Amino acid sequence: MKTLVIKFGGAAVASPACFDHVAEIVKSKIEKKKRVVVVVSAMKGATDRLINLAKEVHPNPPKREYDMLVTVGERISISLLAMAMDKIGLQAKSFTGSQSGIITTSSHSEARIIAVKPHRIEKSLNESQVAIVAGFQGVSEQNEITTLGRGGSDTTAVALAIALNRENFFSEVEFYKDVRGIYDRDPHLDKTASKYDFLSYEEALKITLAGAKILHPRAIALAKDRVRLRIRSFIDLNDDGTVIGSDAYLKEETLFYESLDPRPYQVSLKGLKVGQC
Ligand SMILES: Nc1ncnc2c1ncn2[C@@H]1O[C@H](COP(=O)(O)OP(=O)(O)O)[C@@H](O)[C@H]1O
Ligand SMILES: N[C@@H](CC(=O)OP(=O)(O)O)C(=O)O
Incomplete structure (x- = not known):
């Protein structure tokens, strides 16, 4: 059975009251799907506050303790x-990321996911629970807590979707944002911006590598040809948002049965090297 992964960033959980709204969105998803995993980021501004706190104590904090x-x-x-x-x-x-089986390299504050072993998540789903996973973090093979770099929760969501849907094809990850999707420019800065209904992985990568902080490019590279991504609003739930996929993916689903490969996608892009996720 397919598992739907939905991700809420810091803007969706900006205040305590926001958690009630997010819980209602999750409820509406469970009514349609049996297996739902929710990936969540820190409340808006929380990560910055923690980093500033560290700097008040130490100008150059040890990386292990920074991640902790x-x-x-x-x-x-x-x-x-x-x-x-x-x-x-x-x-x-x-x-936590560690409990979710997100195994990473040991490079603190910029770790890469090298394996996902979501046994506890699967057990929880099999017991009809919704699994809520902490984004942005994992554990190294040396058992140390690591973080994936700023914006890393998007990558957590895609990596989990791949790991939990090995037997299934065409899984989707939904990212809930304070905008309706991906636009040709930041809609908060330019009211005339227009929204894309559909983008290929390459087009979405171009937009995010050019600096649009709507989705982490690493998450798109990891999802390429394996997972469809939907960027949508947590405010206007009727809008279908922007879908990131491949044309063939949308037109002829069976095309991908043979080309799907469970190994990490290897792609090298200008300014971004993705070997692992
Ligand atoms: N091209 C773009 N299209 C849509 N949003 C964009 C774009 N470029 C920058 N943004 C900004 O990205 C932000 C991402 O949404 P947000 O809800 O803050 O994400 P999260 O909380 O998951 O980090 C939006 O608030 C928007 O201002
Ligand atoms: N909390 C982390 C991870 C993250 O991905 O956050 P968000 O989903 O709000 O961009 C950060 O601030 O970098």
């Missing part, structure tokens, strides 16, 4: 969301 500190932001979000879901009668359980 900044991962706290996502732990706050996952537990608060699990509480908000419990309040409306939903069964949910929160997991």
Whole structure:
């Protein structure tokens, strides 16, 4: 059975009241799908506050301790969301990156995912719970807590979708944002910006590599030809948002049965090297 992964960034959980709204969105997803995993980022501004806190204590904090500190932001979000879901009668359980089996390289603050072993997530889904996963973090093979670099929660969501849908094709990750999708320029800066309904992975990569902070380019590179991405609004839930996929993917689904490969996608782009995720 397919598992839907949905990701909420810092803007979607900017204040305590936002968790109630997110819980309602998750509820509406469960009504349509049986298996739902939610990836959450730290509340808006929380990661910056933690980084500033570290700098007040040490001008150049040891990287291991920096990661230990900044991962706290996502732990706050996952537990608060699990509480908000419990309040409306939903069964949910929160997991850190380490508990979710996100295995990374050991390079603190810029780790790359090298494997995903989501045994606890699968157990939770099999018990009809919603699994709530802390984005942006993992654990190294040396058992140290690591972080994936700023904006890393998007990559967590895609990596989990791939790992949890090995038997299925055409899974989708939904990213809930404070805008309706991807536009030809930042709609918060230019009201005349127009939204794309569909972008190829390459087009989306170009836009994000050019600096649009709507989605992490690494997440797009990892998803390429394996997972469809939908960028949508957590405010206007009726808008279908922007879909990132390949033309063939949308037109002829069976095309991809043979070309799907469970190994990490290898792509080298100008300014971005993606060997792992
Ligand atoms: N081309 C673009 N299209 C849409 N949004 C863009 C673009 N460029 C920059 N942005 C900005 O990206 C932000 C991403 O949404 P946000 O909800 O803050 O994400 P998250 O909380 O997941 O980090 C928007 O608020 C928007 O201002
Ligand atoms: N909290 C981390 C990770 C992240 O991805 O956040 P967001 O999804 O809000 O961009 C950061 O601020 O970098």
